[in-house]
Amino acid sequence: xxxxxYLDNNATTMVAPEVVEAMLPFFTEQFGNPSSxxxxxxxxxxxxxxxxxxxxxxxxAEHDSEIIFTSCGTESDSTAIxxxxxxxxxxxxxxxxxxxxxxxxxxxxxLEKDGYIVHxxxxxxxxxxxxxxxxDLLSDQVAIVSxxxxxxxxxxxxxxxEMAEMARSAGVMFHTDAVxxxxxxxxxxxxxxxxxxxxxxxxxHAPKGIGVLYLRRGVRFRxxxxxxxxERGRRAGTENATSIVGLGKACEMASEAMEFEKSFVRAMxxxxxxxxxxxxxxxxxxxxxNNRLPNTCNIAFEYIEGEAIxxxxxxMGIAASSGSACTSGSLEPSHVxxxxxxxxxxxxxxxxxxxxxxxxxxxxxxxxxxVPPIVEQLRKLSPYWADGGPVEEPxxxxxxxxx
Amino acid sequence: MWDYSEKVKEHFxxxxxxxxxxxxxxxxxxxxxxxxxxxxxxLKVDPESETILDAGFQTFGCGSAIASSSALTEIIKGMNIDxxxxxxxxxxxxxxxxxxxxxxxxxxxxREALQAAVANYRGEEWVDDHEEGALICKCFAVDAVxxxxxxxxxxxxxVEEVTNYTKAGGGCSACHEGIEEILMxxxxxxxETFDPTAVAGEIKKPTSGLTNLQRMKRIxxxxxxxxxNLQRDxxxxxxxxxxxxxIYVKMIGACAGCQMASTTLGGIQQxxxxxxxxxxxxxxxxxxxxxxxxxx
Numbered sequence: 001x002x003x004x005x006y007l008d009n010n011a012t013t014m015v016a017p018e019v020v021e022a023m024l025p026f027f028t029e030q031f032g033n034p035s036s037x038x039x040x041x042x043x044x045x046x047x048x049x050x051x052x053x054x055x056x057x058x059x060x061a062e063h064d065s066e067i068i069f070t071s072c073g074t075e076s077d078s079t080a081i082x083x084x085x086x087x088x089x090x091x092x093x094x095x096x097x098x099x100x101x102x103x104x105x106x107x108x109x110x111l112e113k114d115g116y117i118v119h120x121x122x123x124x125x126x127x128x129x130x131x132x133x134x135x136d137l138l139s140d141q142v143a144i145v146s147x148x149x150x151x152x153x154x155x156x157x158x159x160x161x162e163m164a165e166m167a168r169s170a171g172v173m174f175h176t177d178a179v180x181x182x183x184x185x186x187x188x189x190x191x192x193x194x195x196x197x198x199x200x201x202x203x204x205h206a207p208k209g210i211g212v213l214y215l216r217r218g219v220r221f222r223x224x225x226x227x228x229x230x231e232r233g234r235r236a237g238t239e240n241a242t243s244i245v246g247l248g249k250a251c252e253m254a255s256e257a258m259e260f261e262k263s264f265v266r267a268m269x270x271x272x273x274x275x276x277x278x279x280x281x282x283x284x285x286x287x288x289x290n291n292r293l294p295n296t297c298n299i300a301f302e303y304i305e306g307e308a309i310x311x312x313x314x315x316m317g318i319a320a321s322s323g324s325a326c327t328s329g330s331l332e333p334s335h336v337x338x339x340x341x342x343x344x345x346x347x348x349x350x351x352x353x354x355x356x357x358x359x360x361x362x363x364x365x366x367x368x369x370x371v372p373p374i375v376e377q378l379r380k381l382s383p384y385w386a387d388g389g390p391v392e393e394p395x396x397x398x399x400x401x402x403x
Numbered sequence: 404m405w406d407y408s409e410k411v412k413e414h415f416x417x418x419x420x421x422x423x424x425x426x427x428x429x430x431x432x433x434x435x436x437x438x439x440x441x442x443x444x445x446l447k448v449d450p451e452s453e454t455i456l457d458a459g460f461q462t463f464g465c466g467s468a469i470a471s472s473s474a475l476t477e478i479i480k481g482m483n484i485d486x487x488x489x490x491x492x493x494x495x496x497x498x499x500x501x502x503x504x505x506x507x508x509x510x511x512x513x514r515e516a517l518q519a520a521v522a523n524y525r526g527e528e529w530v531d532d533h534e535e536g537a538l539i540c541k542c543f544a545v546d547a548v549x550x551x552x553x554x555x556x557x558x559x560x561x562v563e564e565v566t567n568y569t570k571a572g573g574g575c576s577a578c579h580e581g582i583e584e585i586l587m588x589x590x591x592x593x594x595e596t597f598d599p600t601a602v603a604g605e606i607k608k609p610t611s612g613l614t615n616l617q618r619m620k621r622i623x624x625x626x627x628x629x630x631x632n633l634q635r636d637x638x639x640x641x642x643x644x645x646x647x648x649x650i651y652v653k654m655i656g657a658c659a660g661c662q663m664a665s666t667t668l669g670g671i672q673q674x675x676x677x678x679x680x681x682x683x684x685x686x687x688x689x690x691x692x693x694x695x696x697x698x699x
Contacts, residue, residue, distance in 0.1 A: 305440065307465035311415060324439075324465065333439055345463070348439050381421050381469060383432070383443040383461035400434035400441045401519065401531060 004317035005363045009203075010152050010180060010296060010354035011321055015246070017207040022249040023207070026242040034239055044241050051248025058251035059197065059214055060188030065263040068213045068231045069244050073179040073200030074103040076213040077146070079224040080175040080196040081107060084144035085116070087220040088173075091143035095172075097121040097129060098257070098339045101188065104146050104177055105335070121147070126339050127156040134163060140168035146220070147176045149181035149197075153323055153336040153352055154287025155296025157181070165194040173219065179203050179211075183254035183259050184293050196218045201243060205356070206250035210243035257297070257357050266294035268364050269355050273297045275368030280375050282390060286342060286350055295356065299344060301349040301375050303384040303394065309351055312374045318367055323350040345384060345394065408500035411470040418469055420476035424459040431520030431529070434510055440464030440509065442472055444516040446479075448524055453484045460516075467499075467506040474498045475513040484521050490514065493637060504544035515600060539581045542574025542663070554589045561601050562586065567673055570632070573666045618679065619645060625678040626652070629671060633658055640671065643688040650675060653688040 026047065033042030034048050049064075056064045070076045081094065081104070096108055100119045108118045119137050129147075138145075145167050149160050167174040175196040181187065182197075183204035189197065196219065201210035212358070215221055215234070227232050227236030250278045273285060282302040301309065306322025313320055323334030324347075337347035353367070379385040384394040391397040407415075427445035434441035440463060447457040454455050460472035474495050479487040492510035496502045502510060515531065522529035536548030553559065553568050562582050566572040572582050587597040613621060626642055633639050638658030644651040652671065654664055664687070672685035 166644070303463065305464050305468070308415070308469060311412075311466045315416065344439050348463075364444050381418065381461060383441065384463060398432060398441070398443060400432035401529070 007353040008319045009356040012202045013205045019246045019249045023246040051244045054248035054251045060192040070211040072211040076198035076211045077103040083222045084173045086222040088143045093117045093142045095119045095145040099336045142172045149178040154298045155293035156287040161192045168193040201247040208246040210247045272364045279372045298352045300346040302346045303382045304349045306377040324348045409501040414470035414473040415466045420459045424457045429520040429524035431516040433515045440468040442516045445521045468509045471509040540571035540578045543570040545571035575625045603607040648683045650690040
């Protein structure tokens with residue numbers, strides 16, 4: 001791995017060396033178009049077939065034809081939601097959650113402008129849904145439910161299998177954005193009622209620019225891109241053969257590493273969390289600690305701001321990310337932190353550490369050493385902090401005029 | 404990650420004047436709603452000379468907020484408070500070799516903290532005079548409030564007009580959808596419907612029918628109208644020569660050498676063409692020299 005300690009694997013992951021190796025021939029000698037009849041195309045066509053099987057195995061899909069290769073998770077999300085609307089024009093409602101990824105939220109906001117009714121399920125302070133609220137919204141007016149499997153910021157898991165069952169009983173299609181869950185949690189789609197699922201290659205050590213939409217056999221579907229017969233006409237456009245081969249290999253490796261994720265990656269995450277919490281005062285874990293991804297730890301450091309923390313971490317070669325307003329291009333504080341009603345003096349200081357199987361316990365120990373002095377340094381600059389602790393009644397002692 | 408200048412990084416990693424000043428007699432607490440950043444500025448002002456003897460900051464905020472606070476204290480130390488009040492947010496940004504457009508509000512927060520601190524010193528109540536909206540045009544850092552107010556005040560109805568008045572949308576065009584949404588909202592308020600195919604300010608006649616002198620004076624007047632926009636960005640424009648339909652101007656200050664100069668010229672050209680009611684072409688003064696050299 002490159003110099004530095006990379007703890008931002010929910011943003012993207014390193015492409016596994018074995019994946020790169022599997023891909024290389026497809027840039028050079030194996031350049032054929034899989035649609036072609038001749039030997040050049042045929043070999044690539046066979047490689048895609050193998051990759052499709054590898055993805056199918058990781059997802060536990062019943063048929064390999066349920067796997068549609070796309071360009072990314074966002075395309076898969078858009079395809080799923082727009083397909084459901086197009087295939088059921090009489091249904092004008094969508095159910096989703098307030099903490100979805102922008103790939104779903106921004107699309108839903110646009111659909112509202114087009115006249116659709118979108119129900120956004122709220123979360124509690126631990127980031128959990130109210131299943132009764134969800135149940136009450138299911139009706140024959142709802143075209144699709146789209147709920148993420150695992151939250152990218154807090155790692156909190158939603159009970160999508162249970163929710164999919166409820167949707168099926170109500171005769172409603174169910175889609176899940178599982179880009180953070182695939183490869184980190186065991187998934188067996190044939191045993192669930194999930195109709196559609198999005199995954200993204202670069203979250204599981206495959207390259208960027210490749211995604212998958214799982215589409216259960218029998219679910220009504222309308223393509224987003226029409227054109228050639230690729231992906232059985234469900235996603236036209238010449239296949240990104242090299243990346244598909246890479247994703248296949250990455251899925252195979254993820255299946256093999258699943259136990260390691262559940263045990264060792266989790267142990268590293270727990271050590272990191274305990275190491276920081278035991279040394280730094282006035283910080284807490286966000287989301288639902290008892291029900292989350294094994295690799296994710298999101299800590300809110302009160303009275304300081306996330307971007308400043310990240311810049312100082314970066315100076316020490318440590319890469320993480322933050323839910324603070326200032327780290328996103330939009331200047332909006334994280335909608336996930338706001339949805340969980342985290343006070344803004346803490347939400348702005350939330351830092352996400354997301355691990356992978358390529359991290360080591362030694363790296364974790366170095367991060368545990370690095371964090372406390374950084375927090376202390378920034379708190380010294382904070383108007384909410386004085387003499388080694390928060391000022392008395394911080395919100396009253398410092399109540400600036402907001403412009 | 405943000406494209407911070409070396410100066411911003413330096414002031415973030417080694418901030419100057421961090422912490423509250425001992426014996427401070429002026430305090431300014433302000434925050435920026437769009438970012439959640441907040442800043443407390445403490446000053447020690449000499450009551451005799453009204454000179455700022457010492458300045459310190461405490462900031463809850465991102466890298467550029469801390470750097471802007473640090474820069475502000477460096478700029479104003481030793482200044483008379485009246486002189487210090489002249490420090491603009493652009494001065495703070497310039498001191499740091501610029502800030503990304505999304506982060507300009509950090510420098511605004513610095514200027515406001517200073518105003519609040521001086522008001523506090525003088526026993527006055529500081530009233531904030533500006534409202535900041537969501538950033539729409541990232542190329543020229545124009546926010547939604549500014550666009551909305553400009554549309555309302557000038558009865559604008561096309562994206563082109565908004566670009567001419569505010570510069571928003573004059574760069575990469577990514578914000579045109581956002582500008583259209585604001586147009587739709589404001590036009591709806593005044594009982595009109597936004598028409599995406601409408602053309603800005605129709606040019607009626609091919610010639611103005613003015614005498615040469617009248618035309619020259621009219622050009623000067625029209626340039627005067629857009630000058631405040633340029634001056635707001637520390638730039639200016641000067642009329643050099645009028646040769647038939649070619650009008651030569653010189654860009655001054657921040658406008659000279661600005662990478663958006665051609666866009667600015669385009670805006671000036673549009674304004675002049677509409678005001679004169681004829682087709683004209685606005686060219687940079689260098690072009691006049693070039694044409695002369697070629698004997699054209």
